[in-house]
Amino acid sequence: MNTEELVEDVLAGEHRALARAITTIENRAEGYRELVSALHAHAGEADVVGVTGSPGAGKSTLVDKMAAAYRERGLTVGVIAIDPSSPYSGGAVLGDRIRMGSNVGDMDVFFRSMSARGSLGGLSAATSDAVTALDAFGKDKVIIETVGAGQNEIDIVRTADSVAVLVPPGSGDDVQMLKAGILEIADLFVVNKADLDGADRTVQELRELVEYQQGGVPSDVGHHGATAETVEGLGPGDGEDGEDGWTPPIVETVANRGEGVEELLAALSEHRTHLAESGEGDEQTRTRYAEEVRTLLREDLNDLLATEIERRGGLDGYVEEIVAGETDPYTVADELLAPIADCVEDGDRGNAARPEQGPTAED
Amino acid sequence: MSVEEQQTIRCLVAKVGLDGHDRGAHVITRAFRDAGFEVIYSGLHRSPEEIVQAAVQEDVNVLGISILSGAHDTLVPQIVEGLEEYGAFEDTLIIVGGIIPDEDETELKAQGVDEVFGPGASMGEMVEYVREHAPDR
Numbered sequence: 001m002n003t004e005e006l007v008e009d010v011l012a013g014e015h016r017a018l019a020r021a022i023t024t025i026e027n028r029a030e031g032y033r034e035l036v037s038a039l040h041a042h043a044g045e046a047d048v049v050g051v052t053g054s055p056g057a058g059k060s061t062l063v064d065k066m067a068a069a070y071r072e073r074g075l076t077v078g079v080i081a082i083d084p085s086s087p088y089s090g091g092a093v094l095g096d097r098i099r100m101g102s103n104v105g106d107m108d109v110f111f112r113s114m115s116a117r118g119s120l121g122g123l124s125a126a127t128s129d130a131v132t133a134l135d136a137f138g139k140d141k142v143i144i145e146t147v148g149a150g151q152n153e154i155d156i157v158r159t160a161d162s163v164a165v166l167v168p169p170g171s172g173d174d175v176q177m178l179k180a181g182i183l184e185i186a187d188l189f190v191v192n193k194a195d196l197d198g199a200d201r202t203v204q205e206l207r208e209l210v211e212y213q214q215g216g217v218p219s220d221v222g223h224h225g226a227t228a229e230t231v232e233g234l235g236p237g238d239g240e241d242g243e244d245g246w247t248p249p250i251v252e253t254v255a256n257r258g259e260g261v262e263e264l265l266a267a268l269s270e271h272r273t274h275l276a277e278s279g280e281g282d283e284q285t286r287t288r289y290a291e292e293v294r295t296l297l298r299e300d301l302n303d304l305l306a307t308e309i310e311r312r313g314g315l316d317g318y319v320e321e322i323v324a325g326e327t328d329p330y331t332v333a334d335e336l337l338a339p340i341a342d343c344v345e346d347g348d349r350g351n352a353a354r355p356e357q358g359p360t361a362e363d
Numbered sequence: 364m365s366v367e368e369q370q371t372i373r374c375l376v377a378k379v380g381l382d383g384h385d386r387g388a389h390v391i392t393r394a395f396r397d398a399g400f401e402v403i404y405s406g407l408h409r410s411p412e413e414i415v416q417a418a419v420q421e422d423v424n425v426l427g428i429s430i431l432s433g434a435h436d437t438l439v440p441q442i443v444e445g446l447e448e449y450g451a452f453e454d455t456l457i458i459v460g461g462i463i464p465d466e467d468e469t470e471l472k473a474q475g476v477d478e479v480f481g482p483g484a485s486m487g488e489m490v491e492y493v494r495e496h497a498p499d500r
Contacts, residue, residue, distance in 0.1 A: 016450050019422035023500050027370055090371075091396035097417060098406035105412050111420055115371075115401045 003031040007038040010137055015107055018137045022112055025129045036129045043135035046078070048142045049268060050156035052122060052182065053166025055148025058192040060099035062166065062255040062264075063145050067109045068102035069261050070141050077103075078110045078134030081145040082124055085115040092116075096145060110134065122146040122153025128292065131159060149182055157185040158291050161284065162271045164264070166190045167206060169198040183209060186248050188267050194252035194260065206250050214247055246274050301340075308336060372497045374425040377405040377414045379442070382432035387460060391427065394486040400425075400493070411438055415445030418455060424497040430461040435471065443475040454498040460484070 006024070009017030021039070024032050049066075051059050060081065067077045081096035094113035103109040116124045123146060134142045146156050156163055165186035183189075189206050191199055249267045253260030275281030309315055318332045376392045378385055385407055395402045403421050405414060418426050426446075428439060439459060446452040452475065459471060460480045468479045477496065480489055 015419055016422075019420055020500070023373075023422045027500060029370075029500070085401075086396060086399075089397050089399045091399045092401045093392055093396050094401060094403045097403055097421075104410070105416065107416060111417075113401075113403050113421055117371075 003034045003038065006035060010039065010133065011042060013138065015110065018110060018133060019112070021133045022130045025133060026114065026124070026126045028126070036132055039132050039136040043132045046131075046135040046139050046142045047162075047272060048131055048144065048160045050144045050146065050160030050163040051166065052146040052149045052153065052156050052163065053192075054168070057148070057166040057168045058255045059145050059148070059166055060096040062190065062192060062253060062261070063143050064100045064102045065255055065258045065261045066143060066265065067100075069265055071103065071106060071109060075140040076108045076138065078112075078137070078139035078142045079145065080112050080114055080127060080130055080134070080142070082114045082116055082122070082127065082147050084147050085117050087118070090118070110137070110139065116147050120153070121155030122149045123155040123159060128159045154182055154185050158288060161275060161281065162187045162268050164188050164190050164268070166192050167202055168193050169196045169202045184213070187246070187271050188248050189250045190264060191250060191252045192255050195254050199252065203250055203252065210248050210250070245278055246271065304340065305336065308339060312336070370500060372400045372425060372493065373403070373421060373423045374400050374427060374493065375403045375405060375414070375418050375421060375423040376427045376429065377409060377417070378407050378429055379409055379411060379414055379438045380430070380432055380434050381408065382430060382434070383407060384431045385429070387431070388429040391429070391460065391486070391489070394490060395493070398490040398494075411441035411445060414442050415449065418446060419449045419451050422500070423455065424500060425456045425458065425493055428457070428459045430459065433462070435459060435461065435463060436467060439471055439476060440474050456493065456496050456498060458489075458493070
């Protein structure tokens with residue numbers, strides 16, 4: 001099937017075509033760039049929600065219930081669930097689908113499992129392109145479930161409009177550990193398994209954390225609280241109104257019984273309103289596009305370099321020279337990069353000669 | 364060619380119907396993972412429709428159906444039919460594992476199953492078979 005037909009079929013709502021499009025994207029197969037470019041024009045309507053949290057926090061079960069709740073409202077849903085790949089074989093066991101019991105037989109929930117394929121940020125390299133495909137297909141909501149995340153798997157923030165971080169009870173002691181990383185990217189917190197002992201404590205700890213982040217002095221924290229000096233320009237009174245005017249709410253859920261799911265959707269909807277009204281959403285979109293272009297450039301530049309290395313007979317020779325003490329890694333890198341560096345410098349000179357054309361001149 | 368550009372074999376390991384014996388499915392899931400495949404495991408007690416939905420959405424090259432209940436002669440045709448409905452039958456390799464009598468094996472193959480692996484089939488043999496026969500994407 002050629003790219004044009006594939007795009008046509010995806011836009012016509014054919015499930016098989018959507019599945020094949022995502023495969024093409026995932027494999028970085030021939031024509032995938034044209035595919036994503038074509039789909040891009042039809043995307044931009046879906047709300048993208050990220051769900052992240054530690055392994056076993058209940059992400060899959062919650063996503064299942066969220067999808068069912070959206071379906072009850074007559075909305076169509078796409079789900080992308082990412083599981084880790086083996087560092088040894090490259091293989092993966094993708095098990096999130098097992099929890100999708102509430103949406104059996106409902107093709108309007110399009111669930112796709114993806115392997116992280118070696119990517120370390122909690123998503124796979126192809127995730128955002130797969131979101132574009134689901135979006136263009138016409139899904140109202142796209143939910144991304146990340147790899148079970150610990151501290152630094154925060155790529156989701158670059159792909160989702162709203163990020164829900166799941167914190168199960170009993171991770172109280174971990175809260176401190178998690179602090180600088182995943183908890184910072186939460187637009188809302190979900191204390192799942194809220195029927196377990198310790199849930200109240202976890203909620204309380206998160207509340208304190210949110211208040212710190214908002215720059216306020218936690219209302220009921222004792223001797224280890226923040227000092228006034230650390231809170232420039234934001235007194236305790238501004239606690240409700242953080243830097244970006246959004247205070248992450250804390251929602252309690254019991255996902256396997258579906259409890260708290262309505263509250264979660266309501267909180268997500270509020271966040272969306274906030275994004276629209278504060279202009280933060282537009283800002284987010286711009287940042288995301290800039291980031292996407294940078295990522296693509298990095299990939300493309302890598303490919304160019306790979307070609308250049310191949311033309312020079314591979315890296316092995318250089319490595320041998322380094323081992324023999326004849327050269328060093330920096331010199332080799334400079335040498336390999338030289339053709340590209342020369343082009344950029346030439347461009348500089350060219351522009352200097354024709355200043356009126358500015359830096360965007362086509363060379 | 365870089366690793367990312369290589370084609371990855373995606374495989375759905377499915378348990379259909381009233382059959383709680385999943386040791387074999389687990390072992391195969393793991394063997395496939397170690398062979399570098401991406402394996403989606405369906406979980407127990409799935410209906411044929413669920414398997415079809417999963418196979419279509421996940422765009423798997425390979426569908427491995429594990430049945431030990433003896434109901435293969437009714438369940439497998441339903442799955443094949445469902446795949447045909449979505450245009451997914453042609454380019455999906457269908458293999459069945461379990462206790463399948465010889466005459467049923469012939470029947471299943473006539474219905475569209477590509478290969479049947481009974482007790483005693485070696486992991487290496489299955490992995491090799493899948494590598495050789497998995498349709499391109």
